[in-house]
Amino acid sequence: MRMTISRSADALDEADVRILAVLQLDASVPNQDLAQLVHLSPAPCLRRVRRLREQGYVQGVVALHDREKLGLEVAAYAFVTLDTHRAGAGKQFEQMVRRRPEVVECVRLSGAYDYLTRIIVESMNAYSEFLDRQLLRWPAVRSVNTSFELGVLKRTTALPLLAAKAGRAPRSG
Numbered sequence: 001m002r003m004t005i006s007r008s009a010d011a012l013d014e015a016d017v018r019i020l021a022v023l024q025l026d027a028s029v030p031n032q033d034l035a036q037l038v039h040l041s042p043a044p045c046l047r048r049v050r051r052l053r054e055q056g057y058v059q060g061v062v063a064l065h066d067r068e069k070l071g072l073e074v075a076a077y078a079f080v081t082l083d084t085h086r087a088g089a090g091k092q093f094e095q096m097v098r099r100r101p102e103v104v105e106c107v108r109l110s111g112a113y114d115y116l117t118r119i120i121v122e123s124m125n126a127y128s129e130f131l132d133r134q135l136l137r138w139p140a141v142r143s144v145n146t147s148f149e150l151g152v153l154k155r156t157t158a159l160p161l162l163a164a165k166a167g168r169a170p171r172s173g
Contacts, residue, residue: 012057015040017161019048020057024158027061064157072120075149076127078135079113083142090114093138102130113145 012020018038022029029037035045052058067075082090097106097117105118117135121127127146135144 016048016052016057019045019052021158021161023049023058024161027058067120071122074119074121074124074127076119076121077147077149078117078119078131079109079145079147080115080117080135080141081112081143081145082114082140084140085114089140093140096134096138100130100134102126102134 015038019034022034022037031046031049032042034049035042038045040048049058080093082093093115094106097103097115102119102121103117104120105116107116108114109116119127119130121130131144131146135141
């Protein structure tokens with residue numbers, strides 16, 4: 001069975017998906033090793049990796065750090081509700097969020113809350129200060145409901161590429 005993922009005019013074949021699956025787990029793997037892992041010779045493997053980057057399938061390569069070893073003990077999830085949903089009401093809030101290094105992720109939501117922000121700071125005092133001096137400072141913000149990370153059961157940056165290719169979610173257990 002031939003698998004393809006379509007994105008506009010671009011299409012990924014099985015080899016492309018295997019490359020992406022390996023790279024999302026370890027982007028530092030040398031091309032020789034990558035080629036062997038995905039059952040290609042090195043030159044075609046390198047060409048495919050370059051094409052995948054040029055077409056935007058690979059958006060960047062980063063190092064993931066241990067936040068606790070860096071003294072960043074608190075991970076907060078702040079659910080933000082705006083006062084109004086008129087056009088432009090949240091623009092200042094969105095600009096502030098983009099500028100703040102403590103906000104490591106922010107998504108717009110449907111439902112009861114307008115945004116979910118993930119905030120990483122060194123202490124509860126630092127979060128309290130961030131809340132008072134940043135989040136609640138903006139007139140468009142009506143409320144912030146915060147939950148704190150107590151432990152991590154699973155955290156990954158890997159997308160379910162192979163499960164998506166098979167047309168089903170992976171089984172658990």
